[in-house]
Amino acid sequence: MAELAISAPVSGRAPQAWRLWLLGAFALACAIAFMTLGANGQWSFVIPFRGAKLAAMVLVAYAVAVSSVLFQTITHNRILTPAIMGFDALYLLIQAVVVFGFGQAATAASHPVAAFLLEVGAMTAFACLLFRWLFSDAVRSLHLMMLVGIIFGLLFRSLSNFVVRLIDPNEFLVLQDRMFASFNTVRVGLLPIALAAVCAASLLVWRMRRRYDVLALGRDIAVNLGVDYRRTLMLTLVAIAVLVSVSTALVGPVTFFGLLVSNLAYQVMGSDRHRYTVAAAVLLSVIFLVGGQTLLERVLGLNTTVSVVIEFLGGLMFLVLILRRGRR
């Protein structure tokens, strides 16, 4: 770790740039491997089929990574992610309520895009309300926040299970696929609208990109330096809600994935600048998802979904982080 001591804050030609290039090259290699390995059919079939899946995975990887890093920045902690706070469970609950309330006619089967937009809108509103209530008063104990977050996650999951039980069995079938993470059954039909939503959220975040490093210094210092704290927080939260919705809509809930890639990104970069950490987290999550899927599906020939492995690693990371915190 000797090179970490060299810092070049002003010029920006830090060793971090090299690491990013390396990660980028590795991610690209994973994508190429995913597209080509074991493709013994017509290319005209393979390319669109695998391409759509790859696009969905990259989109999910991006959404999870960006939302996790930004969430950790605005809550000033490194253990919580939107998924651990139950945002994805909230999204599932909204989905279940929409199916229950409007029936199958209003959902995926007939108007996937309209249903998606409705769900994202409701999700954003609820997430903002919840967050406002939780974090409006200055600083609270991180442990309290974690506890509340995990309990909320449980609550949302149980509630959506409850709603599911009220639903007509036929409609339940529509929902069932979405309650569990699966990268094999990506909802490809949602890709265009998901891409548009991710672009909109990214644009929102991009406009505030210079504030995040300042925000990471803590509320008091950020306010002192003239960051409009509340506004930045709420807008970022909107972007996070959209990103979480997209990833949950495409593949279902993944609890510990964001935690894994965000914390690996901090470690790998050895810098807390968001231009490095966000980029590294995105590349790492592409490597994990696409590379993991390729490895399991093509090389090992396993039918297990990659989410199981990723959740296992992420869960380990969660434990390690908590234990390390406890010891200090």
Add this chain to the structure above:
Amino acid sequence: MIEIQQVSKQYGESVVVDNVSLSLPAGGVTAIIGPNGAGKSTLLSMVSRLLPMSTGRVLVEGLDVTRADSRELARRLAILRQDNHLPLRLTARDLVAFGRYPHTGGRLTLEDKDHIDRAIAYLNLEPLADRYLDEMSGGQRQRAFVAMVLCQDTRYVLLDEPLNSLDMKHAVAMMGTLRRAADELGKTVVLVLHDINFASTYADRIVAMRAGRIARQGTPAELVRPEVLSELYELPIEVHEIGGRRICVYYRQP
């Protein structure tokens, strides 16, 4: 000029700052003193918009702190609170560079580099500039934070107990630096102090607070007197003049 007009802060039933009106003219060093729970830090936090006030308003050079554009305000007024713990891996120079954010919005120019270098030199941090904050002692870190606040290049600098966690040598150096910032750079320094002897020997003005109100205000000569301080702190305090400075003695009661 900072004008504090009928400012109060209450949490439920308890009133922490009680209808305080005060004006702090530009220039010089103003020390806010008083016993624990007098509302000193709360007042400073409200003046610097870190804490919303229950009633009243604060004007900094005519700008209402709760309504004015936060970045505009950040170019006029800087605040440093006491416990500055960062979980981030940052060098001292990185931290000081953040002081330029209100001016440039995060893109550093050559002119900013000058400001950064000057602030680092002002606090004698050159040998430590590329050291990471988590590898520094509490006192060194405190100096880095003060350098950031100076780098912000504001007319008003507010500090909440800047001598906390500093030993005698560094406390004296810190007060010297702040005094010079007021004299040479024309800054208005407002600070909460617990050591009344530092207030007596370095400040131009002292504001004494007690139970959420302003008890007295004036020059050290007017305030550093046994009857005033004894009443303020509810503790017999002797004041001796040593080498032209008024020194309070209260350590051992008979």
